[in-house]
Amino acid sequence: MIRSFKSPAAYVQGRDALDQLGDRLEPVAESALVLADADVLEIVGDRAEASLRDADVEPTLEEFNGEASEAEIDRLTGIARETGADAIVGAGGGKALDTAKAVRENAGGAMVSLPTIASTDAPTSALSVIYSDEGEFERYWFYEAHPDLVLVDTAIVAGAPARFFRSGIADAMATWFEADAVRRADGENFFGEGPTRAAHSLSRLCYDLLREHGRSAVRAVEQGTVTESVEAVTEANTLLSGLGFENGGIAAAHSIHNGLTQLEAAHGATHGEKVNVGTIAQLVLEGRDDAFVDDVIEFSIALGLPVTLEEVGVDDPSEDDLERVARATVDEGETIHNAFDASVEEVRDALVAADDLGARRRADD
Numbered sequence: 001m002i003r004s005f006k007s008p009a010a011y012v013q014g015r016d017a018l019d020q021l022g023d024r025l026e027p028v029a030e031s032a033l034v035l036a037d038a039d040v041l042e043i044v045g046d047r048a049e050a051s052l053r054d055a056d057v058e059p060t061l062e063e064f065n066g067e068a069s070e071a072e073i074d075r076l077t078g079i080a081r082e083t084g085a086d087a088i089v090g091a092g093g094g095k096a097l098d099t100a101k102a103v104r105e106n107a108g109g110a111m112v113s114l115p116t117i118a119s120t121d122a123p124t125s126a127l128s129v130i131y132s133d134e135g136e137f138e139r140y141w142f143y144e145a146h147p148d149l150v151l152v153d154t155a156i157v158a159g160a161p162a163r164f165f166r167s168g169i170a171d172a173m174a175t176w177f178e179a180d181a182v183r184r185a186d187g188e189n190f191f192g193e194g195p196t197r198a199a200h201s202l203s204r205l206c207y208d209l210l211r212e213h214g215r216s217a218v219r220a221v222e223q224g225t226v227t228e229s230v231e232a233v234t235e236a237n238t239l240l241s242g243l244g245f246e247n248g249g250i251a252a253a254h255s256i257h258n259g260l261t262q263l264e265a266a267h268g269a270t271h272g273e274k275v276n277v278g279t280i281a282q283l284v285l286e287g288r289d290d291a292f293v294d295d296v297i298e299f300s301i302a303l304g305l306p307v308t309l310e311e312v313g314v315d316d317p318s319e320d321d322l323e324r325v326a327r328a329t330v331d332e333g334e335t336i337h338n339a340f341d342a343s344v345e346e347v348r349d350a351l352v353a354a355d356d357l358g359a360r361r362r363a364d365d
Contacts (some may be wrong), residue, residue, distance in 0.1 A: 001186070003194040005247045006146060008113075008124050011239050013152040015226055018047050021089070021114070022055030024149055028110045029087035031058040033080050035100050036091035037066050040116050043156065044091050048114070060085060068095040069133045073102040080107035087112065087148075093164070094120035094271060098128035102141060110148040117164035118157045118234045120171050120271055123150045124242030127190060137261040142190070150242075154234050158226045162304075165221045167272030168237035169210055170305050173296075174279045175241045176207035178339070179248030181286065187338035189249040196247060203244035209236040211299065218303055252285055252329070253278035255336035256351070259329035260312065263321055269312035276305045277312055281354040285342060293354075297361045307358030309351070322348045 012020065025032060034048050045061050052059040060083045065072050076099065080088060086109040090100025097113045104111035113123035122129070126146040130138045157165070179200055182189070189195045209232050217233035220226070245254075256278030260266045266274060280300075283293045297307050306312050314321065326348040329336055336342060342350075 001194040003196045004189065004191050005196045005198055006126065006191060007243055008146045008150050009148045011124070011150045011152075013154060013231070013235060013239070015155045016153060017151050018044060018114070018153040018156065019051050021048055021112070021151060022051035022053070022057050024151065025052065025057050025087055025110070025112065026055040028148065029057055031060070031083065031085050032087040032089050033083055033085035033103075034059060034061045034089040034091060035064045035076060035103065036061075036096055037064045040092040040096065043116060044114065048089065048091065057087070064092065064096050064099060066095065067133055067135060068098045068102070068128060068131055070130065071133060073099055073106070076103045077106040085109060089114055091116060093117050094122035094129070095131070097122045098130075101126070101143060101147065102128045102130075104145075105141075105143050111145070113147045113150045115150075115152055115238060116156050117160045117168070118152070118237040119164040119168040121175065121238065121241035121245050123147065123152070123238055125190075125246050127246070131261075135261070135267050137258040150238070152234060152238055154226050154231055157234055158221050158230055159224050162218060162222045163270065165233070165237075166218060166303050166305055167270040169214055169218070169233065169303060170272035170276035170279070170300070172206055172237045172241035173210055174250070174253040174275050175244040175248070176203045177279055177282060178251040178253055179203035179244050181251045181282070181339035182249035185339040187249050187251070190246045195249050199244060199247035202240050203248045206236045206240035206244050209233065209240070214299070214303055249338050250335045251339035252282035252336045252342070252347075255329045255334040256281050256325070256347070258334065259325035259327075259347075260314070262324050262328045263314055263317075265313040265315070267313070269306065273306050273312050276300055276307070277309060277354070280307060280358060281347070281350045284354045284357070285340060285346065285350040293357060294361060297358055301362065301365055307362060309355045310359075322351060325351065
């Protein structure tokens with residue numbers, strides 16, 4: 001089996017790292033298009049523009065409409081071409097960064113991921129998750145090139161709502177369980193090749209850091225402070241989870257997330273929140289013992305993460321709802337097939353069982 005490992009060219013993390021944007025882009029770009037939604041532009045726009053100008057990189061700031069859809073990608077690609085930008089900077093959450101990656105793919109040049117929340121593992125990857133204009137998952141787009149730079153300012157991350165930080169922990173927790181399932185099943189990573197031992201080990205390190213630092217990091221972010229635990233969990237959520245999911249492969253947890261996006265009721269939950277429900281369902285699907293599943297549920301509750309369908313907006317789902325989620329989960333091309341030969345019925349039953357376990361543990365809390 002051919003095994004592979006790919007990554008961004010550079011990863012930089014720390015307090016006030018945003019102020020280094022211009023100096024780090026100057027060797028490869030004379031102009032840059034910065035994409036971010038209105039709220040994120042309020043937070044980073046002036047500093048990003050000043051940093052770029054100080055380094056003689058001409059900035060253009062453009063508001064992102066909030067959805068990583070083909071229509072929005074086409075609109076922003078047009079602006080990148082009109083301005084002649086030779087670098088695309090995506091600032092914000094996963095959808096903004098995925099959109100920026102797609103725009104770079106279309107328009108060329110360098111690409112910088114500037115996450116303002118540690119909520120997903122999108123910043124490091126060479127793929128975009130594409131949604132409809134209404135927010136339903138549609139497909140993955142894969143690219144040959146990774147971001148040239150991932151720049152994470154932990155002061156900005158710690159200043160964001162703690163819900164996003166928790167969500168990133170949920171997404172990162174899934175990295176280990178999915179990568180481990182893929183390795184045991186001799187499945188493929190996102191490059192269609194075998195996962196390396198390095199990817200497996202980084203995925204495990206990701207999980208270990210979350211278990212060691214997760215609680216104290218969440219408490220620090222709730223206070224808007226940067227501690228070494230915040231730095232550790234930010235690295236796990238962003239770098240280790242990104243390298244782990246892409247190179248180690250993902251399995252059922254993310255497929256179940258994609259299935260849940262088919263229900264409008266779940267659209268108010270974050271990516272990581274839906275993934276956390278998918279992680280618990282994957283553990284049930286694997287047949288993990290009760291004590292193991294209960295430990296993951298208990299840790300999730302301690303962090304304030306959802307462990308039931310109701311907590312991601314799907315209150316008292318109908319049989320049709322469960323069938324729709326399960327059918328989308330096992331759709332051809334979904335990542336569940338990297339590790340599981342699961343039927344619609346098996347996924348549906350795992351969801352129901354996981355939901356019951358979460359509800360019982362929540363009631364005992």
